[in-house]
Amino acid sequence: MKLTRTLTAMAMASMMVISLAACGGGADQKGGATEAATEAATQAAAGAEAAAPGGGNIGVCIYKFDDAFMTTYRNALQEILEGKGYTVTFMDGKNDQAEQNNQINNFIAQEVDALIINPVMTSAADQIIATVKEAGIPTVLINREPTAEQMAAYDKLVYVGCDARQSGTMQGELILDTPNKGDINGDGKVSYIMIQGDPENVDAQYRTEFSVKALTDAGMEVEELDLQRGDWDRNKGQEIAQNDLAKFGDEIEVIFCNNDDMAIGALQAIQAANRKVNEDIYLVGVDALDAALNEVVNGNMTGTVLNDAKGQAAGAVEAMEALLGGKTYASGEQSIYVDYVKVTPENAADFQ
Numbered sequence: 001m002k003l004t005r006t007l008t009a010m011a012m013a014s015m016m017v018i019s020l021a022a023c024g025g026g027a028d029q030k031g032g033a034t035e036a037a038t039e040a041a042t043q044a045a046a047g048a049e050a051a052a053p054g055g056g057n058i059g060v061c062i063y064k065f066d067d068a069f070m071t072t073y074r075n076a077l078q079e080i081l082e083g084k085g086y087t088v089t090f091m092d093g094k095n096d097q098a099e100q101n102n103q104i105n106n107f108i109a110q111e112v113d114a115l116i117i118n119p120v121m122t123s124a125a126d127q128i129i130a131t132v133k134e135a136g137i138p139t140v141l142i143n144r145e146p147t148a149e150q151m152a153a154y155d156k157l158v159y160v161g162c163d164a165r166q167s168g169t170m171q172g173e174l175i176l177d178t179p180n181k182g183d184i185n186g187d188g189k190v191s192y193i194m195i196q197g198d199p200e201n202v203d204a205q206y207r208t209e210f211s212v213k214a215l216t217d218a219g220m221e222v223e224e225l226d227l228q229r230g231d232w233d234r235n236k237g238q239e240i241a242q243n244d245l246a247k248f249g250d251e252i253e254v255i256f257c258n259n260d261d262m263a264i265g266a267l268q269a270i271q272a273a274n275r276k277v278n279e280d281i282y283l284v285g286v287d288a289l290d291a292a293l294n295e296v297v298n299g300n301m302t303g304t305v306l307n308d309a310k311g312q313a314a315g316a317v318e319a320m321e322a323l324l325g326g327k328t329y330a331s332g333e334q335s336i337y338v339d340y341v342k343v344t345p346e347n348a349a350d351f352q
């Protein structure tokens, strides 16, 4: 039986509790998040009694299981969904959009009550959205954000994630907060290498742009020694850093990594090259993976940025329940954001 048909009006109202903070925007794509959050908060304040809906079948598609951050996220989703009594099936897209399309079609054939999808490719969003719309399945997209225009095609669709510009800006701020603002050799410019995630992913694009922009906005001169895609992967991060350290040596003052897994790889290369983080080189990542938090505490990473997997998982489930309760989302109000948090040695323990 479809879960949606079993819900009372009271339960529906109570499921719209969304406690996510909308964060700073700028581009059209981000518009409406604040209103959506405010509306949700108002509904929460209306005092609907808590209800544990549960009992539905949920299909979750992850772009690939072999991703450090998405593993944390997947575990959080599983805990929350199962804790609420849902039956959940997770599928590994193996970084292959065709494979994920099959998985979505299979879930539809099984008549799942709702889908949570972490697309393999954002460029496939149109096709994914058309498919779930035709099947009439309430869907929450996570982690890889389509455009507002793409999402407008289906009003039972929501994106829950973060504004990646915020994380990039925070990475730049972590460097600006160092005693020499990243200019270790005092030559008047910050010389860096950028280890990028998969450039198809908006998180990679924005983090790359906004980390450097924070420096230039603060009046720092910058020099990009190298920019390479590391596809969010630790081994690739290690290889890129190793090659660049051999090529540019002491010229490198900062290594920006779009995520922590690549930063951990870069740290291995830094240590192998006998360089010392926070003394002769700075290193920043994003995610606040446990391994990175340890390195921040130990002084082997300058800092990282919390990419709140638990918060996003909770937000995704709340949005899913709102959809199951019959809520539809107007165009421009389909993105719900969770804030990033800057992580330094001073506050790292709070996230461990």
Ligand code: BGC
Binding pocket: 067, 068, 069, 070, 143, 144, 197, 201, 203, 232, 258, 259, 260, 261, 286, 287, 307
């Ligand atoms: C995370 C990365 C992860 C990627 C997957 C990003 O938000 O920071 O660690 O690999 O999402 O899409």
